[in-house]
Amino acid sequence: MSALETTTRTRDDGAARSPVVLQVRDLTTHFPVRNGVVKAVDGVSFDVERGRTLCVVGESGSGKSVTARSILQIVDAPGRIVSGSMVLHRPDGSKVDLAKLNPRGREIRAVRGAEIAMIFQEPMSSLSPVHTVGDQIMEALRLHLDMSKAEARARCVELLRQVEIPNPDKAVDRYTFEFSGGMRQRVMIAMSLACNPSMLIADEPTTALDVTTQAEILDLIRRLQQQHGMAVMFITHDMGVVAEIADDVIVMYHGKVMEYGPVDQIFHAPKNDYTKMLIGSVLKLEQKAEIRLKRPPRDNAAPPVLEVRNLEMHFGKPGAPLKAVDDVSLKVFPGETLGIVGESGSGKTTMGRCLLRVYDPNGGEIDYRRADGEVVDIVKADKATLKQVRREIRMIFQDPVGSLNPRMTVAQIVGEPLLVNGIASGKELDERVADLLKQVGLEPAWRERYPHAFSGGQRQRIGIARAIALNPRVIVADEATSALDVSLRSQMLDLMMNLQDKLGLSYVFISHDIGVIRYMCDRVAVMYRGRVVETGATEQVCDAPAHAYTQALLSAIPRPDPRARTMHKRHRYAG
Amino acid sequence: MLRFILSRLVWMVPSLVVVSFLSFVLIQLPPGDYVTTYIATLAASNEVVDQNTAAELRSRFGLDQPMIVQYAKWLGNIVTRGDFGLSFEWQQPVSDLIWERMALTLVLTFSTLLATWGIALPIGVFSAVKKYSIGDYLVTFLSFLGLAIPSFLLALVLMYIAAVEFGQEVGGLFSEAYVQAPWSFYKVLDLLHHLWIPVIILAVSGTASLIRVMRANMLDELSKPYVTTARAKGLSEFRLLVKYPMRLALNPFISTIAWLLPNLVSGSIIVAIVLSLPTAGPLLLQSLMSQDMYLAGAFVLLICTLTLIGSLISDILLALVDPRIRLE
Numbered sequence: 001m002s003a004l005e006t007t008t009r010t011r012d013d014g015a016a017r018s019p020v021v022l023q024v025r026d027l028t029t030h031f032p033v034r035n036g037v038v039k040a041v042d043g044v045s046f047d048v049e050r051g052r053t054l055c056v057v058g059e060s061g062s063g064k065s066v067t068a069r070s071i072l073q074i075v076d077a078p079g080r081i082v083s084g085s086m087v088l089h090r091p092d093g094s095k096v097d098l099a100k101l102n103p104r105g106r107e108i109r110a111v112r113g114a115e116i117a118m119i120f121q122e123p124m125s126s127l128s129p130v131h132t133v134g135d136q137i138m139e140a141l142r143l144h145l146d147m148s149k150a151e152a153r154a155r156c157v158e159l160l161r162q163v164e165i166p167n168p169d170k171a172v173d174r175y176t177f178e179f180s181g182g183m184r185q186r187v188m189i190a191m192s193l194a195c196n197p198s199m200l201i202a203d204e205p206t207t208a209l210d211v212t213t214q215a216e217i218l219d220l221i222r223r224l225q226q227q228h229g230m231a232v233m234f235i236t237h238d239m240g241v242v243a244e245i246a247d248d249v250i251v252m253y254h255g256k257v258m259e260y261g262p263v264d265q266i267f268h269a270p271k272n273d274y275t276k277m278l279i280g281s282v283l284k285l286e287q288k289a290e291i292r293l294k295r296p297p298r299d300n301a302a303p304p305v306l307e308v309r310n311l312e313m314h315f316g317k318p319g320a321p322l323k324a325v326d327d328v329s330l331k332v333f334p335g336e337t338l339g340i341v342g343e344s345g346s347g348k349t350t351m352g353r354c355l356l357r358v359y360d361p362n363g364g365e366i367d368y369r370r371a372d373g374e375v376v377d378i379v380k381a382d383k384a385t386l387k388q389v390r391r392e393i394r395m396i397f398q399d400p401v402g403s404l405n406p407r408m409t410v411a412q413i414v415g416e417p418l419l420v421n422g423i424a425s426g427k428e429l430d431e432r433v434a435d436l437l438k439q440v441g442l443e444p445a446w447r448e449r450y451p452h453a454f455s456g457g458q459r460q461r462i463g464i465a466r467a468i469a470l471n472p473r474v475i476v477a478d479e480a481t482s483a484l485d486v487s488l489r490s491q492m493l494d495l496m497m498n499l500q501d502k503l504g505l506s507y508v509f510i511s512h513d514i515g516v517i518r519y520m521c522d523r524v525a526v527m528y529r530g531r532v533v534e535t536g537a538t539e540q541v542c543d544a545p546a547h548a549y550t551q552a553l554l555s556a557i558p559r560p561d562p563r564a565r566t567m568h569k570r571h572r573y574a575g
Numbered sequence: 576m577l578r579f580i581l582s583r584l585v586w587m588v589p590s591l592v593v594v595s596f597l598s599f600v601l602i603q604l605p606p607g608d609y610v611t612t613y614i615a616t617l618a619a620s621n622e623v624v625d626q627n628t629a630a631e632l633r634s635r636f637g638l639d640q641p642m643i644v645q646y647a648k649w650l651g652n653i654v655t656r657g658d659f660g661l662s663f664e665w666q667q668p669v670s671d672l673i674w675e676r677m678a679l680t681l682v683l684t685f686s687t688l689l690a691t692w693g694i695a696l697p698i699g700v701f702s703a704v705k706k707y708s709i710g711d712y713l714v715t716f717l718s719f720l721g722l723a724i725p726s727f728l729l730a731l732v733l734m735y736i737a738a739v740e741f742g743q744e745v746g747g748l749f750s751e752a753y754v755q756a757p758w759s760f761y762k763v764l765d766l767l768h769h770l771w772i773p774v775i776i777l778a779v780s781g782t783a784s785l786i787r788v789m790r791a792n793m794l795d796e797l798s799k800p801y802v803t804t805a806r807a808k809g810l811s812e813f814r815l816l817v818k819y820p821m822r823l824a825l826n827p828f829i830s831t832i833a834w835l836l837p838n839l840v841s842g843s844i845i846v847a848i849v850l851s852l853p854t855a856g857p858l859l860l861q862s863l864m865s866q867d868m869y870l871a872g873a874f875v876l877l878i879c880t881l882t883l884i885g886s887l888i889s890d891i892l893l894a895l896v897d898p899r900i901r902l903e
Contacts, residue, residue, distance in 0.1 A: 074806045076798075104812055112809035126800040128819050130897055139818075140808045175898045191808070 018049040020089055021199050021231040022071065022116070027084035027099070029063075029070045040066040040079060042255035046248075048199060051225065053232040055242045055263070058252035059278075059485035060456075064235045067252070068201045071233075072112050073103040088115065091198065114144040117192035121204040123184035127176040133160075133187050134172035140194040159190040163220060182213035186220065193224060199231040206241065210343040210512070215556040215567050218245055239282040239486065240558035243267060244567050251275045263562040281487045282560045285515035288539075289490075291497045298335060298522065303369060305474060305506050306332040306355065306393075311364035311379075313347075313354050324350040325361070326530035332474065335500065337507040339521030339538065341514060343553070347530040348510045352476045355508060356393055357386060368393070371473065391421060394467040398479035400459035404451040410437070410462055411447035417469045436465040439502075441495060457488040461495070468499060476508045481516055493520050514557055518542050526550045549573045576901070580891060587883050591876075592650075594883075598875035599646045602868045608638050609663045609866045616865075636663060649869065660869030664862070669873045672858065677877075679748060680840065680854040682766070686774045688835065691781040692828075698782075699789025700821060703797060714786060721783030730776045730849040737772060745772065746851045773850055777843050792827055796820035829892045836885035837878045 029041035040063045048054050056064040069075045071086055086098040088111065101108040112118075120126040127136060137159060138152040147155065153172065160168035163186040176184055185205060192200055202221065206214035222245060225232050236242060242249055246263040251274065259272040270276045308330040314321035324347045332338045342348045354361050357378055366378040368389055376385055394417075397403035404413055415433045418424045424432050434444035440461040451459055460480065467475050477496070481489045493516065499505060511517055517524055517538065524541045526534040526549065534547040545551045552573035559566060610632045614624045633639045637648065652658040659669035698718075702711045734745045744750055753765045796802070797820050805815040844856035851857075855874070862870040894901045 069803075072807055074803055076803075109809040109811060112807055114809060118804075118807040120800055120804060122800055126804045128801045128805075128823075129899055130822060131818075132898075139810070143809055177899060188804075191804075 018051050020047050021050050022048040022233075023085075023087045023089070024048075024071070025085045025087075027067065027070055027086060028082045029066050029075055029079055030082045031079045039255050041070060043084070044250075044252070044255075044257050046250055046257070046260060048231045048233050049248075050198070050231050051229045052247040053222075053225065053234055053245050054248045054250065055246035056233065056235045056250045056252060057237065057239065057242050057278075059237060059487065061254070062252040063255035064237075064252050065203055066255075068118070068203050068233065068235050071098060071201065072116060072118060073098065073101065073108050074112070074118075090115070110144070113140050113192075113197070114195040115197055116199045116201060117195070117197040118201040118203065119185070119188045119192050119205050121207050123181060123188050123205075123208070124176065126188060127184060129175065129177055132173050132175055133179075137172075137187070137191045137194055140191060144195045155194070156190075159194060160187070162193070162224070163187070163190045165190070181209055182217060185209065185213075185217050189217075189220065189224070193228070196228060197230060199233065200225070201233045201235070203235045204237070205234075207236070207238070212343065212553065212556040212572070214241070215558075215570055218558075218567065221245075237485065238558070239267075239279065239560040243560045243562040244558035244565055246562070251278065267560065267562050277487060279560070281490050282515075284490050285486070285519045286560065287518065289493065289497060289519045291494060291501070292520075292522075295501070298333070302334050304331040305334045305369050306330075306508070307365075307367040307369075308355075309365045309367070311351070311354060311366065312362040313350050313359055314362045321362075323347075323530045325354060328364070328527075328530075328532050330525055330532065330535070332506050332508060334473075334506055335504055336523065337497075337500070337509050337521045339517040339524035340508065340510045340527060341512065341517050341524055341553075342527035343512060345529070346527040348512075348527045349478055351527070352395075352478050352508060352510045355474075355476050356390060356395060357381070368474075391417075391470045392472050393474040393476065394470065394472040396460075396463050396467050396475060396477040396480045398482055400456050400463055400483060401451075403463055404459055406451055409448050409450055410442075410454075413451070413462060414447070414465045414469055417466060421470065423470070432469070433465075436469055437462075439468070439499065440465045457484055457492065460484060460492055464492075464496065464499070468503060468505075471503065472505065474506045474508065476510070478510045479512070480509070482511065482513065489516065490519065496520070514542060514554065526553070576894065579894075580887070583887050583890070587887070590883060591880060594879040595650060595872075595876050596646060598879065599649065599872055600642070601875065602863075602866075602871050603642055605866065607866065608633070609636065609868060610638060612866045613663070649872065659873040662862070662867055662870040664865050664867045664870070669870050672870065673855070673873060673877070676853060676855045676858055677840075679852075680856075683748070683770065683773060683777075683852065683854055684835075684838070686770055687777040687781065690774050690778040691785055694778065695782040695785035696789055696825075699786045700793055700816065700824075702786060702790045703793035704816065706794065715790075718783040718786040721779045724779070726776050726780050726843075727845045727849045729779060730772075730846050733772050733776060734850065743768075748773075748852055773843075773846060773852060776846055776850075788827070789824065792824035793820060796824045799823075826893065826897055829889050829896060832889040832892065833882065833886040836881040836888075840874060840878050840881065 024047070025045045027041055027044045028039065031038040031040050042063070044063075044067055046054065056067060058064045066075060066079065070081055073081065075081070081099055084099055088096050088098055090096070096107070096111075098108065098111065127133075134153065134156050137156045138149070141147045141152040141155055142149070156172055157168045160171050165171050165183060165186055176187065179187065188205070200221075205221075206217050209217060218241065221232065224230070234241075234245060243263065248261065249263050249266040250260045251258040251266065251272065253274050258274040259266060259270060266275060267279060270279055308328060311325050311328045312323070313325035314323055316322045326347070328351055330338065340348045340351065350359065353359055355366060355378070361379050364379060368376045368378050370376060370392070376389055378386070378389060381389060408416075411430070411433050414436055415424075415429050418429055418432060433447055437444045437447055442458060442461050442465070446453075451462065454462065460483075463480075480496075481492050484492060496507065497520065500507065507520075509517070509521055521538045523536065524538045525532045526541065526547065528549045534541060534545065534550045536546075541550060542554065545554055552571055555570035556567065610629055613632070614629060617624055630639070637645060649660055652660065657670065659673070661667070662669050662672055665672055698714055702714045705711050737743045737745050747754070748766055748769045749762070750765050750769070753762045756762055799820070802815065802820055805819050806812075810818070840855045840859060843854075844860055846852075847854045847856040848860070859871070859874045861867075862874065
């Protein structure tokens with residue numbers, strides 16, 4: 001495999017160019033809107049070659065998804081292809097320009113699913129919930145290959161076996177909601193492979209999945225690509241994934257191609273400024289933040305501000321409870337950032353919510369040391385105490401859109417905790433709000449606007465301003481940067497660390513992203529199925545993990561360096 | 576699944592008992608009873624009934640007994656002999672009166688249902704797929720118009736047109752010659768000949784609202800990612816519409832069966848009166864006005880039973896159609 005990869009990857013030498021499957025030239029797709037047009041794709045050109053993987057990378061709104069959909073002419077209304085050509089080269093030597101075909105015509109439909117297949121981001125909603133898996137796969141077979149029902153069924157079982165779905169002859173008759181996220185994406189892949197397409201378009205196929213599941217899906221796509229010799233066009237925003245799987249990379253920004261070249265060039269010798277910035281912000285998150293490097297060593301003698309002992313949080317029936325948090329013990333020291341890392345369902349969010357007693361824990365203690373040295377057990381605190389404690393422990397949420405009331409101005413949102421707790425009102429409140437906005441890097445004059453007038457990063461800043469409004473001592477940040485593009489992520493983390501130094505905050509930083517944890521956190525706790533499997537200094541846990549699960553988790557994370565592809569060396573944890 | 580149906584059927588029994596008691600109480604609630612109304616009617620035509628006759632009538636109908644006894648007798652007769660009592664006004668067994676009219680009501684309702692769904696669902700789909708096109712605006716305009724026109728007015732207009740322009744006999748469901756005649760091929764033809772006017776009238780308002788609901792359902796589904804998946808698979812636009820979004824958009828309609836059945840009895844009373852249709856609605860109204868309690872009670876009981884059966888049917892159908900519900 002390595003020999004093959006080294007020859008094919010040196011495409012600029014002209015040594016081994018694979019046959020071109022799709023040649024896109026000056027593709028332009030417009031979305032007419034009320035006041036003009038949005039040029040979602042603006043003069044994009046590239047080649048997709050047989051047996052190779054082209055990654056299209058860019059931040060949200062870069063037009064990467066629309067580019068992919070333009071190829072099959074399935075751009076959502078009112079978008080339409082304005083100009084350009086997309087020449088599909090068939091194995092028999094004939095060519096067809098997809099851009100010239102009628103989007104509802106017979107010819108383009110014969111290409112869709114048969115010659116160019118596509119898989120999507122959200123495997124749950126991308127499959128019909130009321131049709132069996134087999135029904136949806138067989139449909140493609142019967143449509144394009146004219147198979148009989150029995151033949152299609154046999155082929156369908158075979159396809160499910162190829163994508164490693166257990167008991168494929170039973171799985172055929174099951175529904176999508178009976179499968180896990182990773183299994184659903186396997187079904188999608190089986191469906192796309194049904195007619196042996198010469199090209200596969202994958203639109204963020206692993207974004208909704210955990211890293212370990214992602215690694216398996218990427219493995220599967222690569223293996224199938226080698227078996228079938230497909231060309232793969234892979235759309236993603238994750239530079240780690242790009243480094244792991246790409247042969248060639250297109251970097252897109254605002255509908256335009258910023259840079260197009262072999263993966264090694266993009267990562268190690270980027271020419272374009274935007275690419276440099278993008279790679280820079282990814283690499284920045286691979287190491288400890290500069291702000292933290294400058295800090296004096298922390299005084300470990302101080303007693304912890306939060307001490308969690310044997311915390312239990314169960315859901316479901318008392319007889320057979322789901323232990324979302326199972327015997328968790330943690331300490332958070334003053335001025336420290338404790339990272340909580342884990343995959344979905346590990347209980348990290350539930351744990352974070354228990355700290356503010358959003359849920360009533362079933363057992364254990366959460367000792368909170370107040371500024372005057374008094375220790376309060378949050379689990380048993382009465383209403384009045386809890387109210388006071390909740391002023392001092394605040395929360396920042398993942399979704400910057402959903403966590404801000406769209407009918408309140410920014411001034412109302414940020415000022416609400418002050419008003420509710422009777423701390424400030426009138427002119428004083430207004431001044432406090434202006435000051436808070438300044439602290440998080442927002443223009444105070446914007447405070448009369450509504451949240452929809454702000455970008456995702458700005459909205460998260462509003463969330464932070466609201467969290468620090470009451471001068472808290474501890475902030476629980478639940479995936480606070482996950483919804484943000486990578487270039488904004490480090491800015492947001494830097495802001496949080498500056499506030500930490502200025503206000504003496506402690507953070508409990510919940511994330512699934514090891515990069516962010518490494519950048520931001522002093523210590524980290526790894527959660528798996530409700531339990532903390534490992535706790536330690538960030539460097540130690542990230543570089544020399546002791547627990548087998550941590551090792552498996554870290555080995556599944558794609559690193560943003562195409563010269564150090566490690567994912568195929570990963571190991572699995574069967575706990 | 577079978578267990579689910581069985582347990583639902585078992586639960587229907589206590590609900591029916593409670594419902595029957597409530598309906599009996601409800602009918603007794605207005606002041607006076609049938610005899611009072613009867614005497615008032617007679618008094619209107621200058622006949623005087625003395626107190627003795629009234630008391631005699633009351634004891635003959637059992638109206639002098641306490642309500643709970645009357646209820647027990649009534650329910651006992653229904654359960655043991657299927658006897659719903661005697662209609663005071665018609666002096667006939669209630670069951671005879673009801674079943675004759677229910678059959679015709681059933682014919683009318685189902686024809687209306689077929690016409691409504693047959694017209695509204697395709698138009699609703701069209702209107703959603705061609706959102707904001709001229710066709711959509713036209714359909715939307717017409718359906719709001721249909722919603723706005725009172726159905727009795729439409730009934731009068733249609734009757735006028737049918738009678739004056741086509742010289743057709745209007746009102747009722749049969750020509751005079753066939754009203755009392757036994758069922759035959761020609762009687763069915765005659766029924767069909769009369770049926771179209773009420774069906775059109777009832778369908779117009781139903782269609783209008785249904786188009787709007789179907790359009791909204793369909794718009795929700797059309798933007799779902801699985802539609803894009805189906806398109807990327809190479810399905811033709813029509814096939815994918817029918818197989819995926821339409822299938823899901825129809826699910827909410829199955830729930831409406833629950834209140835379609837009781838509508839058999841109580842729906843479209845005004846239209847039925849205007850057109851003098853021999854359906855259940857006008858009879859129910861008349862029985863309530865004259866406090867003909869056993870007839871009214873039987874109707875209320877029937878409506879409640881149909882509601883229960885209707886929701887059972889729609890639950891079973893939903894489970895059959897939507898695997899997410901079935902496997903819960």
